Amino acid sequence: MFVQLTLWRREMAAYFLSPIAYVSSIFFLLITGFNFYLVVGLFYSKEYTIPDVMEQLLSSPLFFWPTFLLIVPVLTMRTFAEEKHSGTIETLMTAPVTERAVVLSKFMAALAMFLCLWLPTSAYPFLLEVFSEEVAPLDIWPVASGYLGVLLLGMFYLSVGVLCSALTGSQVVAAIATYAMMGILFFGGLVHTYVAADLIREISLYISSFEHQQKFVRGIVDSRPIVFYASGTVLVLFATIRLLEGRRG
Amino acid sequence: MRILSGFLPATGGDVNIGGRDVSKQSLEIRRHIGYLPESCPLYPEMRVSEYLGYRARLKGLPRGRRKERIRTVLEMCGLLDVRRRVIGHLSKGYRQRVGLADALVHDPELLILDEPTIGLDPNQIREIRNLIRDLSGKHTILLSTHILPEVEAICERVLILDKGKIVASDTPENLAGIVSGSIRVVAEIKGLQSEIINTVKALPGVNNVSDRLEGAWVKLEVSGKLGTDLRQNIFQTVVENKWTLRELRTISTTLEDVFGALTSGDNRSRG
Numbered sequence: 236m237f238v239q240l241t242l243w244r245r246e247m248a249a250y251f252l253s254p255i256a257y258v259s260s261i262f263f264l265l266i267t268g269f270n271f272y273l274v275v276g277l278f279y280s281k282e283y284t285i286p287d288v289m290e291q292l293l294s295s296p297l298f299f300w301p302t303f304l305l306i307v308p309v310l311t312m313r314t315f316a317e318e319k320h321s322g323t324i325e326t327l328m329t330a331p332v333t334e335r336a337v338v339l340s341k342f343m344a345a346l347a348m349f350l351c352l353w354l355p356t357s358a359y360p361f362l363l364e365v366f367s368e369e370v371a372p373l374d375i376w377p378v379a380s381g382y383l384g385v386l387l388l389g390m391f392y393l394s395v396g397v398l399c400s401a402l403t404g405s406q407v408v409a410a411i412a413t414y415a416m417m418g419i420l421f422f423g424g425l426v427h428t429y430v431a432a433d434l435i436r437e438i439s440l441y442i443s444s445f446e447h448q449q450k451f452v453r454g455i456v457d458s459r460p461i462v463f464y465a466s467g468t469v470l471v472l473f474a475t476i477r478l479l480e481g482r483r484g
Numbered sequence: 485m486r487i488l489s490g491f492l493p494a495t496g497g498d499v500n501i502g503g504r505d506v507s508k509q510s511l512e513i514r515r516h517i518g519y520l521p522e523s524c525p526l527y528p529e530m531r532v533s534e535y536l537g538y539r540a541r542l543k544g545l546p547r548g549r550r551k552e553r554i555r556t557v558l559e560m561c562g563l564l565d566v567r568r569r570v571i572g573h574l575s576k577g578y579r580q581r582v583g584l585a586d587a588l589v590h591d592p593e594l595l596i597l598d599e600p601t602i603g604l605d606p607n608q609i610r611e612i613r614n615l616i617r618d619l620s621g622k623h624t625i626l627l628s629t630h631i632l633p634e635v636e637a638i639c640e641r642v643l644i645l646d647k648g649k650i651v652a653s654d655t656p657e658n659l660a661g662i663v664s665g666s667i668r669v670v671a672e673i674k675g676l677q678s679e680i681i682n683t684v685k686a687l688p689g690v691n692n693v694s695d696r697l698e699g700a701w702v703k704l705e706v707s708g709k710l711g712t713d714l715r716q717n718i719f720q721t722v723v724e725n726k727w728t729l730r731e732l733r734t735i736s737t738t739l740e741d742v743f744g745a746l747t748s749g750d751n752r753s754r755g
Contacts, residue, residue: 241541245527252529322525326586329489329521330542331514482492 239336246344249313256348259309263302263352270298271359275367285363286377286453292359293381294452296445303388304421308413310348311396312406314341319404334479338472342397349389357382377454384451387464388444392417394471401475420444485598485628489519501594515544518587518623522598524580528572532563532582535571536589543590557585561615577608584615588623595625601634613638632739642739646747659742668735669706669714675727677702683725687717701730 250256274291275283291298318324327337357378364373399412424443427436440446447460486492488499490510499506501513527535533554540550558564561581566574571582580600587595600616601609617638619625629635635642636656644652644659652659673680677695680702685693689712696703708714715732722729 238542238544241538245538245542249527249529321528322521322523323527324525325486325491325521325523326519326525326539326583329491329514329517329519330539331511331544332542333511 238332239340242332242336242340243344243347246314246341247347250310250344250348253313255309255313259306259348260352263306264355266302267292267356270302271356274298275363284371285360285367285373288363289360289378289381290449290452292356293385294445294448299448300421300445303385304392304414304417306349306352307389307392307396307417308399308410310345311393311400311413312410313400314345314397315401316403316406316409320406328479334476338397338401338476338479342394342472345393345397346390349393350386353382353385353389374454377452380454380456381448381452383456384448384460387451387461388448390468391464391471392420394468394475395420398471398475398478401478485519485522485596488626489517489521489596490514491519515590516592517594517596518590518592519596520583520587520598520600522602524583526571526579526582526586529570531568531570532574533558533567535582536585539586540589545590553589553591557588560588560618561585562611577604577611580604580608580612581615584612588619593624595619595623597625597627599629600627601629601631609634632743636739644743644746651746652742656739659739667708667712667714669708669718670731670733670735671704671706671718671722671729672698672701672731673704673722673727673729674700675702675725679725680704680727683721684718687714687721688712689714689717705735 270292271288274288278291293299315324318327328334360373360375360378395416396409396413399416400406400409402412403409420442421444424439424445424447427439427443430436430439441459441463447457447463450457451460487494488501488506490506490513493507502516504513506513530538536554536557537550540554545553558567561584563578563581563585566578571579574582580603584597584600587597597616601612604612613634616625616627620638620640627635627639639656642652642654642656642659643650671684677697681693681695681704684690684704684706689708690706691709692707694705706714706718715734719729719732
Protein backbone atom coordinates (compact mmCIF):
# COMPACT_ATOMS: atom_id res chain seq x y z
CA MET A 236 0.00 0.00 0.00
CA PHE A 237 2.83 2.34 0.91
CA VAL A 238 4.67 1.44 -2.28
CA GLN A 239 1.51 2.09 -4.25
CA LEU A 240 1.20 5.54 -2.74
CA THR A 241 4.82 6.27 -3.61
CA LEU A 242 4.23 5.17 -7.19
CA TRP A 243 1.01 7.16 -7.40
CA ARG A 244 2.74 10.29 -6.18
CA ARG A 245 5.47 9.83 -8.76
CA GLU A 246 2.80 9.47 -11.49
CA MET A 247 1.04 12.62 -10.36
CA ALA A 248 4.37 14.42 -10.27
CA ALA A 249 5.03 13.24 -13.81
CA TYR A 250 1.78 14.89 -14.97
CA PHE A 251 2.58 18.14 -13.24
CA LEU A 252 6.30 18.25 -14.03
CA SER A 253 5.56 17.88 -17.72
CA PRO A 254 3.33 20.26 -19.68
CA ILE A 255 0.61 17.58 -20.04
CA ALA A 256 -1.33 18.63 -16.95
CA TYR A 257 -1.28 22.33 -17.80
CA VAL A 258 -1.88 22.11 -21.53
CA SER A 259 -4.66 19.56 -21.21
CA SER A 260 -6.41 21.40 -18.40
CA ILE A 261 -6.23 24.71 -20.24
CA PHE A 262 -7.69 23.27 -23.42
CA PHE A 263 -10.18 21.19 -21.51
CA LEU A 264 -11.49 24.21 -19.63
CA LEU A 265 -11.56 26.26 -22.82
CA ILE A 266 -13.62 23.63 -24.60
CA THR A 267 -16.01 22.92 -21.73
CA GLY A 268 -16.35 26.64 -21.03
CA PHE A 269 -17.10 27.34 -24.67
CA ASN A 270 -19.61 24.46 -24.70
CA PHE A 271 -21.27 25.91 -21.63
CA TYR A 272 -21.50 29.28 -23.33
CA LEU A 273 -22.96 27.71 -26.48
CA VAL A 274 -25.53 25.68 -24.59
CA VAL A 275 -26.70 28.53 -22.40
CA GLY A 276 -26.40 31.32 -24.94
CA LEU A 277 -27.49 29.73 -28.19
CA PHE A 278 -29.03 26.33 -27.62
CA TYR A 279 -31.48 27.53 -25.01
CA SER A 280 -31.63 31.16 -25.84
CA LYS A 281 -35.06 31.59 -24.25
CA GLU A 282 -36.21 29.01 -21.78
CA TYR A 283 -34.18 26.37 -20.06
CA THR A 284 -33.84 24.57 -16.76
CA ILE A 285 -30.50 23.79 -15.13
CA PRO A 286 -30.88 20.01 -15.64
CA ASP A 287 -31.49 20.73 -19.34
CA VAL A 288 -28.16 22.50 -19.60
CA MET A 289 -26.33 19.83 -17.62
CA GLU A 290 -27.89 17.13 -19.77
CA GLN A 291 -26.38 18.79 -22.82
CA LEU A 292 -23.00 19.27 -21.16
CA LEU A 293 -22.75 15.74 -19.75
CA SER A 294 -24.36 13.59 -22.42
CA SER A 295 -24.91 15.29 -25.77
CA PRO A 296 -23.08 13.93 -28.82
CA LEU A 297 -21.93 17.46 -29.56
CA PHE A 298 -20.96 18.96 -26.22
CA PHE A 299 -19.94 15.95 -24.15
CA TRP A 300 -18.64 13.02 -26.17
CA PRO A 301 -15.99 14.71 -28.35
CA THR A 302 -14.43 16.32 -25.26
CA PHE A 303 -14.60 13.12 -23.25
CA LEU A 304 -13.16 10.88 -25.95
CA LEU A 305 -10.45 13.38 -26.79
CA ILE A 306 -9.09 13.68 -23.28
CA VAL A 307 -8.76 9.98 -22.38
CA PRO A 308 -5.71 9.04 -24.50
CA VAL A 309 -4.03 12.33 -23.62
CA LEU A 310 -4.02 11.18 -20.00
CA THR A 311 -3.16 7.53 -20.54
CA MET A 312 -0.85 7.36 -23.56
CA ARG A 313 2.29 8.13 -21.60
CA THR A 314 1.65 5.81 -18.63
CA PHE A 315 3.66 2.83 -19.87
CA ALA A 316 4.76 3.87 -23.36
CA GLU A 317 6.97 6.66 -22.02
CA GLU A 318 8.69 4.39 -19.49
CA LYS A 319 9.28 1.78 -22.16
CA HIS A 320 10.61 4.33 -24.58
CA SER A 321 13.04 5.90 -22.13
CA GLY A 322 13.98 2.56 -20.54
CA THR A 323 12.91 3.60 -17.05
CA ILE A 324 10.56 0.60 -17.05
CA GLU A 325 13.71 -1.43 -16.38
CA THR A 326 14.63 0.39 -13.18
CA LEU A 327 10.97 0.48 -12.19
CA MET A 328 10.36 -3.23 -12.59
CA THR A 329 13.65 -4.28 -11.00
CA ALA A 330 12.71 -2.38 -7.85
CA PRO A 331 10.82 -4.50 -5.33
CA VAL A 332 7.37 -3.60 -6.64
CA THR A 333 4.58 -5.83 -7.90
CA GLU A 334 3.06 -5.43 -11.34
CA ARG A 335 -0.28 -4.90 -9.67
CA ALA A 336 0.98 -1.94 -7.66
CA VAL A 337 2.48 -0.36 -10.78
CA VAL A 338 -0.63 -0.79 -12.93
CA LEU A 339 -3.03 0.33 -10.22
CA SER A 340 -1.01 3.41 -9.31
CA LYS A 341 -0.72 4.49 -12.94
CA PHE A 342 -4.44 3.96 -13.43
CA MET A 343 -5.32 5.79 -10.22
CA ALA A 344 -3.13 8.72 -11.22
CA ALA A 345 -4.78 8.96 -14.64
CA LEU A 346 -8.19 8.79 -12.97
CA ALA A 347 -7.21 11.49 -10.49
CA MET A 348 -6.09 13.76 -13.34
CA PHE A 349 -9.32 13.00 -15.17
CA LEU A 350 -11.38 13.99 -12.14
CA CYS A 351 -9.30 17.14 -11.65
CA LEU A 352 -10.22 18.15 -15.19
CA TRP A 353 -13.93 17.60 -14.67
CA LEU A 354 -14.07 19.15 -11.21
CA PRO A 355 -14.27 22.81 -12.31
CA THR A 356 -17.20 22.02 -14.62
CA SER A 357 -19.27 21.12 -11.57
CA ALA A 358 -19.39 24.84 -10.84
CA TYR A 359 -21.60 25.42 -13.91
CA PRO A 360 -24.93 24.41 -12.33
CA PHE A 361 -24.21 26.60 -9.31
CA LEU A 362 -23.22 29.50 -11.55
CA LEU A 363 -26.52 29.11 -13.34
CA GLU A 364 -28.44 29.04 -10.12
CA VAL A 365 -26.82 32.25 -8.94
CA PHE A 366 -26.89 34.20 -12.20
CA SER A 367 -29.87 32.94 -14.19
CA GLU A 368 -33.48 33.86 -13.85
CA GLU A 369 -34.67 30.31 -13.82
CA VAL A 370 -37.04 29.98 -10.84
CA ALA A 371 -37.07 26.28 -9.99
CA PRO A 372 -34.51 25.53 -7.25
CA LEU A 373 -31.51 23.50 -8.35
CA ASP A 374 -32.09 19.76 -8.10
CA ILE A 375 -28.65 18.43 -7.20
CA TRP A 376 -29.26 14.70 -7.74
CA PRO A 377 -29.49 14.47 -11.52
CA VAL A 378 -26.27 16.50 -11.67
CA ALA A 379 -24.63 14.13 -9.18
CA SER A 380 -25.73 11.03 -11.05
CA GLY A 381 -24.56 12.64 -14.29
CA TYR A 382 -21.11 13.00 -12.76
CA LEU A 383 -21.31 9.43 -11.43
CA GLY A 384 -21.76 8.41 -15.06
CA VAL A 385 -18.74 10.46 -16.08
CA LEU A 386 -16.70 8.75 -13.33
CA LEU A 387 -17.77 5.25 -14.43
CA LEU A 388 -17.15 5.98 -18.11
CA GLY A 389 -13.82 7.54 -17.21
CA MET A 390 -12.72 4.50 -15.21
CA PHE A 391 -13.48 2.09 -18.01
CA TYR A 392 -12.09 4.12 -20.92
CA LEU A 393 -8.99 5.13 -18.96
CA SER A 394 -8.25 1.48 -18.13
CA VAL A 395 -8.47 0.72 -21.86
CA GLY A 396 -6.03 3.55 -22.46
CA VAL A 397 -3.60 2.18 -19.86
CA LEU A 398 -3.76 -1.26 -21.48
CA CYS A 399 -3.04 0.21 -24.92
CA SER A 400 -0.08 2.12 -23.47
CA ALA A 401 1.30 -1.09 -21.93
CA LEU A 402 1.12 -2.77 -25.32
CA THR A 403 3.53 -0.44 -27.07
CA GLY A 404 6.65 1.63 -26.60
CA SER A 405 5.33 4.58 -28.57
CA GLN A 406 2.97 7.17 -27.13
CA VAL A 407 1.53 7.95 -30.55
CA VAL A 408 0.73 4.30 -31.21
CA ALA A 409 -0.76 4.04 -27.72
CA ALA A 410 -3.01 7.06 -28.38
CA ILE A 411 -4.15 5.77 -31.78
CA ALA A 412 -4.84 2.31 -30.38
CA THR A 413 -6.85 3.87 -27.55
CA TYR A 414 -8.90 5.93 -30.02
CA ALA A 415 -9.57 2.79 -32.05
CA MET A 416 -10.66 0.78 -29.01
CA MET A 417 -12.83 3.61 -27.72
CA GLY A 418 -14.30 4.01 -31.19
CA ILE A 419 -15.28 0.35 -31.29
CA LEU A 420 -16.80 0.57 -27.81
CA PHE A 421 -18.63 3.82 -28.39
CA PHE A 422 -19.95 3.19 -31.89
CA GLY A 423 -20.69 -0.42 -31.02
CA GLY A 424 -23.10 1.10 -28.55
CA LEU A 425 -24.84 3.05 -31.32
CA VAL A 426 -25.32 0.09 -33.66
CA HIS A 427 -28.66 -0.76 -32.05
CA THR A 428 -30.32 2.20 -33.74
CA TYR A 429 -29.57 0.76 -37.19
CA VAL A 430 -29.77 -2.99 -36.69
CA ALA A 431 -32.96 -4.94 -36.28
CA ALA A 432 -31.43 -8.33 -35.36
CA ASP A 433 -32.37 -8.98 -31.75
CA LEU A 434 -29.08 -10.33 -30.41
CA ILE A 435 -26.91 -7.58 -31.87
CA ARG A 436 -29.43 -4.99 -30.71
CA GLU A 437 -29.36 -6.39 -27.19
CA ILE A 438 -25.58 -6.44 -27.00
CA SER A 439 -25.25 -3.00 -28.53
CA LEU A 440 -27.78 -1.58 -26.10
CA TYR A 441 -26.03 -3.26 -23.17
CA ILE A 442 -22.63 -1.74 -23.97
CA SER A 443 -24.00 1.58 -25.18
CA SER A 444 -22.08 4.25 -23.27
CA PHE A 445 -24.20 6.86 -25.02
CA GLU A 446 -27.47 5.40 -23.71
CA HIS A 447 -26.02 4.80 -20.25
CA GLN A 448 -24.84 8.36 -19.87
CA GLN A 449 -28.16 9.72 -21.08
CA LYS A 450 -29.89 7.79 -18.31
CA PHE A 451 -27.39 8.82 -15.67
CA VAL A 452 -27.74 12.48 -16.52
CA ARG A 453 -31.53 12.24 -16.14
CA GLY A 454 -31.07 10.86 -12.65
CA ILE A 455 -31.70 7.21 -13.51
CA VAL A 456 -29.07 5.18 -11.67
CA ASP A 457 -29.29 1.67 -13.10
CA SER A 458 -27.21 -1.08 -11.55
CA ARG A 459 -26.46 -2.73 -14.92
CA PRO A 460 -24.16 -0.04 -16.32
CA ILE A 461 -22.51 0.29 -12.90
CA VAL A 462 -21.71 -3.42 -12.91
CA PHE A 463 -20.69 -3.25 -16.57
CA TYR A 464 -18.17 -0.43 -16.09
CA ALA A 465 -16.83 -1.64 -12.76
CA SER A 466 -16.28 -5.20 -13.98
CA GLY A 467 -14.98 -3.95 -17.35
CA THR A 468 -12.41 -1.77 -15.59
CA VAL A 469 -11.29 -4.63 -13.35
CA LEU A 470 -11.01 -6.98 -16.32
CA VAL A 471 -8.98 -4.58 -18.44
CA LEU A 472 -6.65 -3.70 -15.56
CA PHE A 473 -6.22 -7.40 -14.80
CA ALA A 474 -5.28 -7.98 -18.44
CA THR A 475 -2.71 -5.18 -18.15
CA ILE A 476 -1.20 -6.72 -15.03
CA ARG A 477 -1.01 -10.14 -16.70
CA LEU A 478 0.60 -8.55 -19.73
CA LEU A 479 3.39 -7.10 -17.59
CA GLU A 480 3.80 -10.30 -15.59
CA GLY A 481 3.95 -12.31 -18.79
CA ARG A 482 7.03 -10.41 -19.83
CA ARG A 483 8.68 -11.31 -16.54
CA GLY A 484 7.62 -14.96 -16.97
CA MET B 485 22.04 -9.02 -16.73
CA ARG B 486 18.37 -8.36 -17.23
CA ILE B 487 17.56 -11.93 -16.31
CA LEU B 488 19.67 -11.73 -13.15
CA SER B 489 17.91 -8.58 -12.06
CA GLY B 490 14.52 -10.18 -12.60
CA PHE B 491 13.50 -7.93 -15.51
CA LEU B 492 13.32 -10.70 -18.12
CA PRO B 493 12.52 -14.40 -17.72
CA ALA B 494 15.28 -16.90 -18.53
CA THR B 495 14.77 -18.90 -21.73
CA GLY B 496 16.56 -21.82 -20.13
CA GLY B 497 18.28 -22.76 -16.90
CA ASP B 498 17.63 -21.06 -13.61
CA VAL B 499 19.17 -18.21 -11.70
CA ASN B 500 20.11 -18.50 -8.08
CA ILE B 501 21.11 -15.48 -6.03
CA GLY B 502 21.94 -15.93 -2.37
CA GLY B 503 20.19 -19.30 -2.35
CA ARG B 504 16.94 -17.95 -3.79
CA ASP B 505 15.48 -18.62 -7.21
CA VAL B 506 15.10 -15.35 -9.12
CA SER B 507 11.95 -16.33 -10.98
CA LYS B 508 10.16 -17.66 -7.89
CA GLN B 509 11.23 -15.18 -5.21
CA SER B 510 11.68 -12.24 -7.51
CA LEU B 511 10.33 -9.65 -5.10
CA GLU B 512 12.50 -10.81 -2.21
CA ILE B 513 15.62 -10.86 -4.36
CA ARG B 514 14.94 -7.47 -5.88
CA ARG B 515 15.09 -6.08 -2.34
CA HIS B 516 18.69 -7.23 -2.04
CA ILE B 517 20.14 -6.22 -5.38
CA GLY B 518 20.97 -2.85 -6.81
CA TYR B 519 20.84 -2.80 -10.58
CA LEU B 520 22.25 -0.20 -12.95
CA PRO B 521 21.03 -0.91 -16.48
CA GLU B 522 23.31 -0.25 -19.42
CA SER B 523 21.46 2.82 -20.66
CA CYS B 524 21.08 4.22 -17.13
CA PRO B 525 17.47 5.32 -17.53
CA LEU B 526 16.29 8.14 -15.23
CA TYR B 527 13.32 10.48 -15.06
CA PRO B 528 14.76 13.62 -16.65
CA GLU B 529 12.16 15.96 -15.15
CA MET B 530 12.96 15.13 -11.52
CA ARG B 531 15.62 16.65 -9.28
CA VAL B 532 18.46 14.44 -8.10
CA SER B 533 17.50 14.32 -4.42
CA GLU B 534 13.83 14.03 -5.34
CA TYR B 535 14.58 11.02 -7.54
CA LEU B 536 16.69 9.30 -4.91
CA GLY B 537 14.00 9.95 -2.32
CA TYR B 538 11.41 8.36 -4.60
CA ARG B 539 13.63 5.36 -5.30
CA ALA B 540 14.42 4.92 -1.60
CA ARG B 541 10.72 4.91 -0.74
CA LEU B 542 10.03 2.52 -3.61
CA LYS B 543 12.67 0.13 -2.34
CA GLY B 544 11.03 0.17 1.07
CA LEU B 545 13.69 2.02 3.04
CA PRO B 546 12.15 2.96 6.40
CA ARG B 547 11.48 6.65 6.89
CA GLY B 548 14.09 7.10 9.60
CA ARG B 549 16.99 5.73 7.57
CA ARG B 550 15.99 7.31 4.29
CA LYS B 551 17.40 10.77 4.80
CA GLU B 552 20.69 9.53 6.11
CA ARG B 553 21.10 6.93 3.32
CA ILE B 554 20.35 9.49 0.62
CA ARG B 555 22.91 11.82 2.17
CA THR B 556 25.45 8.97 2.25
CA VAL B 557 25.01 7.94 -1.38
CA LEU B 558 25.01 11.56 -2.54
CA GLU B 559 28.35 11.95 -0.80
CA MET B 560 29.75 8.64 -2.06
CA CYS B 561 28.87 9.41 -5.64
CA GLY B 562 29.99 13.03 -5.46
CA LEU B 563 26.52 14.38 -6.11
CA LEU B 564 26.16 16.78 -3.18
CA ASP B 565 26.71 19.85 -5.37
CA VAL B 566 24.08 18.87 -7.91
CA ARG B 567 21.43 17.43 -5.62
CA ARG B 568 19.03 20.30 -6.33
CA ARG B 569 19.56 20.13 -10.11
CA VAL B 570 17.09 18.65 -12.57
CA ILE B 571 18.41 15.31 -13.86
CA GLY B 572 17.70 16.23 -17.49
CA HIS B 573 20.22 19.09 -17.24
CA LEU B 574 23.08 16.95 -15.92
CA SER B 575 25.99 15.63 -17.99
CA LYS B 576 26.26 11.96 -18.90
CA GLY B 577 28.84 11.37 -16.18
CA TYR B 578 26.65 12.86 -13.48
CA ARG B 579 23.66 10.90 -14.70
CA GLN B 580 25.67 7.72 -14.51
CA ARG B 581 26.48 8.61 -10.92
CA VAL B 582 22.84 9.27 -10.15
CA GLY B 583 22.09 5.80 -11.54
CA LEU B 584 24.78 4.33 -9.36
CA ALA B 585 23.49 6.24 -6.32
CA ASP B 586 20.04 4.83 -7.05
CA ALA B 587 21.45 1.29 -7.25
CA LEU B 588 23.17 1.87 -3.90
CA VAL B 589 20.49 3.70 -1.99
CA HIS B 590 18.99 0.67 -0.26
CA ASP B 591 22.43 -0.69 0.67
CA PRO B 592 22.09 -3.88 -1.41
CA GLU B 593 24.22 -6.97 -0.89
CA LEU B 594 24.71 -7.42 -4.61
CA LEU B 595 25.30 -4.66 -7.12
CA ILE B 596 24.74 -5.48 -10.77
CA LEU B 597 26.36 -2.94 -13.07
CA ASP B 598 25.84 -3.28 -16.79
CA GLU B 599 28.61 -1.42 -18.63
CA PRO B 600 28.84 1.39 -16.08
CA THR B 601 31.50 3.42 -17.87
CA ILE B 602 30.15 3.37 -21.40
CA GLY B 603 29.89 6.78 -23.02
CA LEU B 604 31.92 8.62 -20.40
CA ASP B 605 35.05 10.69 -20.88
CA PRO B 606 38.37 9.39 -19.49
CA ASN B 607 38.19 11.45 -16.29
CA GLN B 608 34.65 10.35 -15.57
CA ILE B 609 35.63 6.74 -16.28
CA ARG B 610 38.43 6.97 -13.75
CA GLU B 611 36.12 8.45 -11.14
CA ILE B 612 33.48 5.77 -11.64
CA ARG B 613 36.14 3.06 -11.48
CA ASN B 614 37.53 4.45 -8.25
CA LEU B 615 34.04 4.56 -6.85
CA ILE B 616 33.41 0.95 -7.83
CA ARG B 617 36.69 -0.11 -6.29
CA ASP B 618 35.78 1.65 -3.05
CA LEU B 619 32.42 -0.06 -3.00
CA SER B 620 33.85 -3.52 -3.54
CA GLY B 621 34.81 -3.67 0.12
CA LYS B 622 31.20 -3.61 1.29
CA HIS B 623 29.18 -5.02 -1.59
CA THR B 624 29.45 -7.89 -3.98
CA ILE B 625 29.68 -6.30 -7.39
CA LEU B 626 28.87 -7.98 -10.65
CA LEU B 627 30.12 -5.89 -13.53
CA SER B 628 29.67 -6.52 -17.21
CA THR B 629 31.83 -4.76 -19.70
CA HIS B 630 33.50 -5.03 -23.08
CA ILE B 631 36.35 -2.80 -22.01
CA LEU B 632 39.01 -5.30 -20.96
CA PRO B 633 41.54 -2.91 -19.42
CA GLU B 634 38.68 -1.94 -17.09
CA VAL B 635 38.43 -5.53 -15.94
CA GLU B 636 42.18 -5.66 -15.34
CA ALA B 637 41.92 -2.44 -13.38
CA ILE B 638 39.10 -3.29 -10.99
CA CYS B 639 38.01 -6.92 -11.03
CA GLU B 640 39.07 -9.66 -8.69
CA ARG B 641 37.44 -12.44 -10.60
CA VAL B 642 36.63 -12.73 -14.28
CA LEU B 643 34.03 -14.76 -16.11
CA ILE B 644 34.31 -14.89 -19.86
CA LEU B 645 31.17 -15.79 -21.74
CA ASP B 646 31.12 -17.03 -25.30
CA LYS B 647 27.72 -17.57 -26.94
CA GLY B 648 26.07 -17.82 -23.53
CA LYS B 649 28.51 -20.36 -22.09
CA ILE B 650 31.14 -19.67 -19.45
CA VAL B 651 34.51 -20.40 -21.07
CA ALA B 652 36.73 -19.14 -18.29
CA SER B 653 36.40 -18.22 -14.64
CA ASP B 654 39.42 -17.12 -12.64
CA THR B 655 41.41 -14.12 -11.43
CA PRO B 656 42.78 -11.90 -14.21
CA GLU B 657 46.39 -12.88 -13.42
CA ASN B 658 45.73 -16.60 -13.57
CA LEU B 659 43.81 -16.23 -16.79
CA ALA B 660 46.77 -14.53 -18.39
CA GLY B 661 49.03 -17.40 -17.38
CA ILE B 662 46.64 -20.05 -18.66
CA VAL B 663 46.65 -18.69 -22.13
CA SER B 664 50.22 -17.70 -22.85
CA GLY B 665 52.19 -20.33 -20.90
CA SER B 666 55.34 -18.33 -21.69
CA ILE B 667 56.84 -14.89 -21.31
CA ARG B 668 57.73 -12.69 -24.21
CA VAL B 669 60.45 -10.08 -24.52
CA VAL B 670 60.96 -7.45 -27.19
CA ALA B 671 64.48 -6.25 -27.88
CA GLU B 672 65.87 -3.84 -30.46
CA ILE B 673 69.55 -4.36 -31.12
CA LYS B 674 71.96 -2.85 -33.66
CA GLY B 675 74.42 -5.32 -35.11
CA LEU B 676 74.74 -8.16 -37.58
CA GLN B 677 71.30 -9.70 -38.00
CA SER B 678 72.23 -13.38 -38.36
CA GLU B 679 74.77 -13.15 -35.59
CA ILE B 680 72.29 -11.60 -33.20
CA ILE B 681 69.60 -14.14 -33.89
CA ASN B 682 71.86 -17.13 -33.48
CA THR B 683 73.35 -15.82 -30.26
CA VAL B 684 70.00 -15.00 -28.70
CA LYS B 685 68.53 -18.33 -29.73
CA ALA B 686 71.34 -20.07 -27.90
CA LEU B 687 70.59 -18.30 -24.63
CA PRO B 688 69.21 -20.52 -21.83
CA GLY B 689 65.44 -20.51 -21.48
CA VAL B 690 64.74 -19.16 -24.95
CA ASN B 691 62.14 -21.10 -26.91
CA ASN B 692 61.60 -19.07 -29.99
CA VAL B 693 62.85 -15.92 -31.69
CA SER B 694 61.24 -13.93 -34.44
CA ASP B 695 62.90 -10.92 -36.00
CA ARG B 696 62.26 -7.92 -38.20
CA LEU B 697 64.60 -5.33 -39.63
CA GLU B 698 63.91 -1.70 -38.87
CA GLY B 699 66.61 0.26 -40.66
CA ALA B 700 69.84 -0.63 -38.97
CA TRP B 701 68.01 -2.08 -36.01
CA VAL B 702 66.96 -5.67 -35.56
CA LYS B 703 63.70 -6.02 -33.68
CA LEU B 704 63.49 -9.35 -31.90
CA GLU B 705 60.53 -10.96 -30.23
CA VAL B 706 61.80 -13.64 -27.92
CA SER B 707 59.56 -16.07 -26.08
CA GLY B 708 60.83 -18.12 -23.20
CA LYS B 709 59.89 -20.39 -20.34
CA LEU B 710 57.62 -19.05 -17.62
CA GLY B 711 59.54 -17.93 -14.57
CA THR B 712 62.81 -16.97 -16.26
CA ASP B 713 63.81 -13.38 -16.83
CA LEU B 714 65.26 -13.24 -20.31
CA ARG B 715 65.99 -9.54 -20.18
CA GLN B 716 69.09 -9.91 -18.03
CA ASN B 717 70.62 -12.55 -20.30
CA ILE B 718 69.87 -10.60 -23.41
CA PHE B 719 71.41 -7.46 -21.97
CA GLN B 720 74.59 -9.27 -20.98
CA THR B 721 74.89 -10.82 -24.42
CA VAL B 722 74.54 -7.42 -26.00
CA VAL B 723 77.28 -6.03 -23.80
CA GLU B 724 79.62 -8.94 -24.45
CA ASN B 725 79.23 -8.62 -28.21
CA LYS B 726 79.47 -4.82 -28.10
CA TRP B 727 76.14 -4.32 -29.86
CA THR B 728 73.91 -1.38 -29.20
CA LEU B 729 70.56 -1.80 -27.42
CA ARG B 730 67.70 0.70 -27.61
CA GLU B 731 64.71 -1.21 -26.30
CA LEU B 732 64.23 -4.11 -23.98
CA ARG B 733 60.86 -4.91 -22.43
CA THR B 734 58.55 -7.80 -21.58
CA ILE B 735 55.14 -8.08 -23.15
CA SER B 736 52.57 -9.01 -20.59
CA THR B 737 49.63 -11.06 -21.72
CA THR B 738 46.56 -8.85 -21.51
CA LEU B 739 43.01 -9.99 -20.99
CA GLU B 740 42.47 -9.05 -24.58
CA ASP B 741 44.78 -11.90 -25.64
CA VAL B 742 42.99 -14.19 -23.22
CA PHE B 743 39.60 -13.14 -24.48
CA GLY B 744 40.65 -13.60 -28.09
CA ALA B 745 42.12 -17.00 -27.41
CA LEU B 746 39.11 -18.26 -25.49
CA THR B 747 36.26 -16.95 -27.58
CA SER B 748 37.48 -17.26 -31.15
CA GLY B 749 36.75 -20.96 -31.14
CA ASP B 750 40.49 -21.63 -31.10
CA ASN B 751 41.06 -24.25 -28.42
CA ARG B 752 44.70 -24.83 -29.20
CA SER B 753 46.08 -22.27 -26.82
CA ARG B 754 43.92 -23.29 -23.89
CA GLY B 755 46.11 -24.73 -21.13
